[in-house]
Amino acid sequence: MKKILQLIFLLLTYSSFAQNSEEIQSIDNFYIPVYKDFLAKQSIVDKDYANLIDFKWLQTQITSSESKSVEVNITDFDTFLLIKQLKDLNNKTLFQIEHNPTLERYIRVFLRSRKETLAHLMERSRYYFPLFEKYLDKYDLPLEIKYLAVIESALKPQSKSKTGARGLWQFTYATGKHFGLEINSMVDERYDPVKSTEAACKFLNKLYKMFGNWDLALAAYNSGPGNVTKAIRRAGGNKNYWEIRKYLPLETRGYLPAFYATFYLFEYNIFHNIKPKKTGLSYFETDTVKIKKQVSINKIASVLGLNNEFLKILNPQYKTGVIPYKSVDPYALVLPKNKISDFIRFEEKIYSDKPARQTSKIIKVSPYNSYKVKKGDNLSRIASKFNIRLEQLKMWNGLETNYLIEGQHLVISDKNNFHKLSLNKNKEREIKTYIVQKGGSLFIISRKFPDVSVNQLKEWNNLHSENNLEPGIKLIIKKS
Secondary structure (H helix, E strand, O other), rough: HHHHHHHHHHHHHHHOOOOEEEEEEEEEOEEEEEEOOOOOOOOOOOOHHOOOOOOOHOOOOOOOOOOOOOOOHHHOHHHHHHHHHHHHOOOOOOOOOOOOOOOOHHHHHHHOOOHHHHHHHHHHHHHHHHHHHHHHHOOOOOHHHHHHHHHEEEEEEOOEOOOOOOOOOOOOOHHHHHHHOOOOEEEOOOOOHHHHHHHHHHHHHHHHHOOHHHHHHHHHHHHHHHHHHHHHHHHOOOOOOOHHHHHHHHHOOOOHHHHHHHHHHHHHOOOOOOOOOOOOOOOHHHEEEEEOOOHHHHHHHHHHHHOOHHHHHOOOEOOOOOEEEOOOOOOOEEEHHHHHHHHHHHHHHHHOOOOOOOOHHOOOOOOOOOOEEEOOOOHHHHHHHHOOOHHHHHHOOOOOOOOOOOEEEEEOOOOOHHHHHHHOOOOOOOEEEEEEOOOOHOOOOOOOOOOHHHHHHHHHHOOOOHOOOOOOOOOEEEEH
């Protein structure tokens, strides 16, 4: 039992969904990406239960004080009531929703372990679902497909999978390019909520035409049409998802039950005491403007008084934080509606300076503008120590992540004579060295030299605390 629990924990930590593109195959003059199975068959006693917990959005770690789950005794939730509720759902959708033990297990596990996560997902859906419904309606697709994005990305437009899939709908590079999404060094429309949603609608529409069955179309969206076709063949031509399920890749066997469980819980959230608060914008509270010159999102946020990260979440397709310009079909910027008039009013100021690419902001490291990373350092602490913004620190050093290595030198000033200036302030002082003795402290050492403070000792020797003070270390002392 202990080994099974450990294996389940590992699955929770490491599994993910993605469309893993291998080749393009011609089907009825339409090219659809065919994907490889990328999860190896696992030796586990209860594969259904492994599938049950093996979903990306279940792994989403969300912390919020605004939406707490309400603990309910789900053993009082009667199976016969669930059968009736599922039947009611089935009567108002194009999907074929029928009760079965697998689906009931998914619903009960989600209720037991992920009610708070569901509440947060419902908060996010307030922005994204109206957008999804707009394009699903445009392509005459079932509106319930909106729940697919919950399974794919937890409604996080900047989601990235280990296999290379990106965005709300988790498109791979090949699939995204095939469906017309622009992907280059500055723009990746797989992250664009509008463009990727329309691409997903086109893809799902073709899959439905291919299989004539929404269950199989969704399975093909996850594992590729090739895997679904092979499963049908192995099942003797049977096209019932629940009958061919055992022939599908492991992750796809749980994909549809998770979709239906999510569909059910969003529809019956009040019944199950899942009550998200209405926070943030809705899609209808935003609008777009066309960009007339290359401009940085930071500049726009600064001029309009918006949070920089918030504006990037609304426009996640601009990878470098810079919106490039093109004369034909210019790029769009999403803004809260109440900021559109401000954008127009301050347009000249917004476009006044053409932003340099981030790479051009990288500053060459030198002994006079850098800091040596010490054990326990992090970027935020270093930025605070030198009174600079975290964004500047990352930009000057060309950092894309927060990962640091002890001993590396980071640029902490855009002035090459930063340390020289610091030394000039103390040019009247004579520089000496002092070897730390056993039991020594910065306070004791400072008392040995007139007009020397603990803070000066820290500054002269790049010390954060006395934890780095060990016998034998040489300290710089600047005597008057």
